Amino acid sequence: SQAVQRSTSPAPLGESWFSLNWTQSFSGVLGTHPITLTLTRAGSKVSGQYQYVGRKGQLALSGSINPGSNMMTLTESDAAGPARGDSPVLILSPNSDTVVQGAWRGPKSELPISLQLTAPQQQPAGPQKQSTPPQPASPTLPSAVNTAILALRDQLLLVPALAREIRLNPGMRHYAEAHVPIILTEALTENIVLPSQVSYVLATAFHETRFGFPKYARSRSLEEDSNPLLYDNPRTKTGPHRMNHVSGRRDEGNDVQAYFNEAYGRRGNPVGNRPGTNDGYDYLGRGFVQLTGRENYQKMSLALTREHFLYSCDGIEYGGPDHPIDLLKNPDHVRKVPELAARVLVSGMHLGLFNGQTMDKYIGAQTQDFRRARIVVNNDVAVNGELIAGYAVQFNAVLTARDAWKQLMTAFRDGK
Numbered sequence: 082s083q084a085v086q087r088s089t090s091p092a093p094l095g096e097s098w099f100s101l102n103w104t105q106s107f108s109g110v111l112g113t114h115p116i117t118l119t120l121t122r123a124g125s126k127v128s129g130q131y132q133y134v135g136r137k138g139q140l141a142l143s144g145s146i147n148p149g150s151n152m153m154t155l156t157e158s159d160a161a162g163p164a165r166g167d168s169p170v171l172i173l174s175p176n177s178d179t180v181v182q183g184a185w186r187g188p189k190s191e192l193p194i195s196l197q198l199t200a201p202q203q204q205p206a207g208p209q210k211q212s213t214p215p216q217p218a219s220p221t222l223p224s225a226v227n228t229a230i231l232a233l234r235d236q237l238l239l240v241p242a243l244a245r246e247i248r249l250n251p252g253m254r255h256y257a258e259a260h261v262p263i264i265l266t267e268a269l270t271e272n273i274v275l276p277s278q279v280s281y282v283l284a285t286a287f288h289e290t291r292f293g294f295p296k297y298a299r300s301r302s303l304e305e306d307s308n309p310l311l312y313d314n315p316r317t318k319t320g321p322h323r324m325n326h327v328s329g330r331r332d333e334g335n336d337v338q339a340y341f342n343e344a345y346g347r348r349g350n351p352v353g354n355r356p357g358t359n360d361g362y363d364y365l366g367r368g369f370v371q372l373t374g375r376e377n378y379q380k381m382s383l384a385l386t387r388e389h390f391l392y393s394c395d396g397i398e399y400g401g402p403d404h405p406i407d408l409l410k411n412p413d414h415v416r417k418v419p420e421l422a423a424r425v426l427v428s429g430m431h432l433g434l435f436n437g438q439t440m441d442k443y444i445g446a447q448t449q450d451f452r453r454a455r456i457v458v459n460n461d462v463a464v465n466g467e468l469i470a471g472y473a474v475q476f477n478a479v480l481t482a483r484d485a486w487k488q489l490m491t492a493f494r495d496g497k
Contacts, residue, residue, distance in 0.1 A: 126145055142171060144156055154171075188298060188299060191298055226493050231262060233479070233485055256293040257294075267428075268427050275445070277473075277481075281454055281469075282430055307326075337362070347361075353376025368422035368426060377434070379408070392420055394421075
């Protein structure tokens with residue numbers, strides 16, 4: 082019989098990115114520098130290396146992929162030794178069938194990354210299971226619903242406030258593209274029917290965290306950071322201190338733990354932290370809503386347990402009898418797991434767990450007080466109420482156009 086000529090063009094990226102085991106090669110640019118890059122995925126673990134074109138030596142990469150957002154977080158290291166706490170990080174996710182985009186984040190700067198698939202998929206040695214088809218962004222949802230969520234996300238990224246932020250900080254696009262669908266999915270799951278309420282949830286996440294975009298080059302996604310370190314004499318770097326963003330006091334030295342204990346651990350603090358302990362630091366703001374304080378972490382643990390919510394972190398599933406949800410013990414999970422952060426955001430605002438006020442009181446079928454709705458999360462209505470209300474109006478215009486949210490909710494219910 083006649084031999085079949087195999088195509089030498091790259092296999093579509095989508096056919097491998099969502100599979101559990103693969104190796105792929107890419108070429109593209111990091112900032113303005115041409116690079117080549119190879120990645121290998123084995124389950125949730127990812128490793129690889131990249132090289133600047135025209136330069137000697139490769140930089141090693143190691144990290145993991147989040148199965149919910151399909152976002153890779155890879156720490157860079159070189160021949161001098163393993164990665165350190167201040168090592169650069171690459172954040173990558175697929176943008177189309179053959180394109181990967183993201184950001185390189187170093188201690189003092191961030192650069193955009195754009196990569197093109199350059200080689201077909203290589204299967205690892207040994208017996209292979211039948212190849213799996215590409216998985217949707219959320220494996221628990223029908224493909225049509227996932228497609229609709231991603232289409233709606235693309236429209237939301239065009240609202241003026243968000244588009245302006247992305248122009249100023251190109252690396253933010255990656256976080257918004259990865260995290261907005263997760264928030265929309267949780268709003269569907271929690272049966273948030275009104276597009277105006279979903280709009281205010283999105284506005285809150287945008288205001289509090291810019292959808293997870295780190296505040297400073299040194300910052301971690303979905304985690305509050307202290308104000309910058311200042312010096313009485315910048316030339317000699319004497320008199321190091323920070324101005325505390327909560328108390329307004331001057332914090333001497335460079336002790337971040339003391340900074341947050343001063344911010345949230347003083348006697349009479351409103352978030353249940355115990356004075357004289359490290360509660361202020363342990364329960365600093367995390368997640369899309371910046372969950373803060375011992376009392377709120379405990380409250381959300383109980384609420385998520387009642388909802389039978391399940392999530393995975395570091396290979397362990399939480400929410401079952403063997404590993405109950407305990408955010409007092411594991412506060413960092415709110416930062417590390419975007420699905421958990423999204424459920425905390427949506428459920429907390431819907432049920433009024435943050436400030437004793439539900440969204441229904443301010444945003445309902447007959448009411449739309451976006452300004453005063455700020456009290457659902459924080460008492461700073463006078464300072465931030467109008468600003469967040471403006472964001473909500475812009476998101477609401479997208480969700481109500483052609484009944485976009487209503488149609489998505491219908492498709493979600495029909496697909497159950």
